Amino acid sequence: MRHIEQSKRRTLIVMNYIALVLCILCFVWATNTHGNVLAIILAALTFAGLIGTAFYLYYKTGYMFLANARNRQLLDERQSKERMQAVATSYAIYGVYSILALAFFTWFVNENGRTRIPVLDIDQAIFTLAIYLVNILPASIIAWTERDLPAGEE
Amino acid sequence: MKLMSRNARRAGVIFTFAMLIATVALFYVVKTEGFRAWSAVALSATVVATIVMYVVFYIRTGLWRFVHRDFAGYDEREAGVALGALRFAYAIFTVVALGLMLIASATAFEINVVLVAMLILTAHILPASVIAWNEPDIEE
Numbered sequence: 442m443r444h445i446e447q448s449k450r451r452t453l454i455v456m457n458y459i460a461l462v463l464c465i466l467c468f469v470w471a472t473n474t475h476g477n478v479l480a481i482i483l484a485a486l487t488f489a490g491l492i493g494t495a496f497y498l499y500y501k502t503g504y505m506f507l508a509n510a511r512n513r514q515l516l517d518e519r520q521s522k523e524r525m526q527a528v529a530t531s532y533a534i535y536g537v538y539s540i541l542a543l544a545f546f547t548w549f550v551n552e553n554g555r556t557r558i559p560v561l562d563i564d565q566a567i568f569t570l571a572i573y574l575v576n577i578l579p580a581s582i583i584a585w586t587e588r589d590l591p592a593g594e595e
Numbered sequence: 596m597k598l599m600s601r602n603a604r605r606a607g608v609i610f611t612f613a614m615l616i617a618t619v620a621l622f623y624v625v626k627t628e629g630f631r632a633w634s635a636v637a638l639s640a641t642v643v644a645t646i647v648m649y650v651v652f653y654i655r656t657g658l659w660r661f662v663h664r665d666f667a668g669y670d671e672r673e674a675g676v677a678l679g680a681l682r683f684a685y686a687i688f689t690v691v692a693l694g695l696m697l698i699a700s701a702t703a704f705e706i707n708v709v710l711v712a713m714l715i716l717t718a719h720i721l722p723a724s725v726i727a728w729n730e731p732d733i734e735e
Contacts, residue, residue: 518671518674521671521674521675521678522666522667522669522674524678525666525669525674525678525681526666528678528681528682528685529666529681531685532681532684532685532688532718532722535685535688535689535692536688536692536715536718539688539692539695539696539714540711540714540715542692542696543692543695543696543699543706543710543711543714544706544711546696546699546706547699547705547706547707567696568693568696568697571692571693571696572693575685575689
């Protein structure tokens with residue numbers, strides 16, 4: 442498991458979420474402009490940034506494994522509690538996100554299933570964000586909160 | 596924590612979720628067909644049953660408190676049980692929420708405040724329900 446300093450991890454997490462938001466916005470822009478070339482290029486670039494930061498931050502460091510390990514015996518007590526805290530926080534965040542998404546569909550989507558504001562045709566964006574959050578949130582929280590190892594233990 | 600047999604706990608979980616679903620369904624019936632005597636009585640009964648189950652089954656038995664206390668207070672076994680329940684509840688809630696979003700987005704299905712309230716309650720009691728469902732009987 443590769444160790445990354447906490448400050449660098451936090452910077453990468455922020456970059457990852459910024460890339461996610463920009464990627465979704467560019468896809469919405471491309472959809473609403475029926476394939477604007479600049480929007481597609483920007484969407485592809487931000488998508489590459491999103492995948493790159495996620496791979497480096499969550500896969501290379503092993504945080505993805507820590508958050509999703511099926512066998513609890515592989516984790517020590519500290520890791521187990523960290524993961525529990527991360528899952529509980531993710532559960533709360535995802536719960537709030539779901540309620541807000543449902544409120545969006547109730548208030549802004551008309552009886553034909555289309556948004557009342559044409560610029561905000563963001564149903565797919567809401568789903569994409571939801572699915573990404575479900576998978577990444579626990580690993581993000583562990584990566585954000587875990588302290589640096591004492592010098593010499595890396 | 597107050598001890599109950601596994602069968603009693605499972606019956607409690609099934610009854611609670613049946614009452615939650617019935618409350619939402621009856622609210623939609625009342626909304627589409629208007630208030631009638633039978634629907635008003637049935638809706639009141641399901642709401643009362645849901646509240647009673649929440650208090651008697653989740654609060655008084657300590658199930659709710661078990662998954663809502665400070666993580667530092669768990670021993671190793673309790674931490675394992677709580678973590679398993681939280682992970683399973685997270686997975687179930689994710690599927691339910693995504694399903695509802697999909698239905699709301701693709702159809703003219705109207706999300707109302709009762710459904711949202713029941714969804715919040717479901718999110719709160721799901722981890723405790725998973726524990727109530729899975730934990731084996733304790734030999735006294």
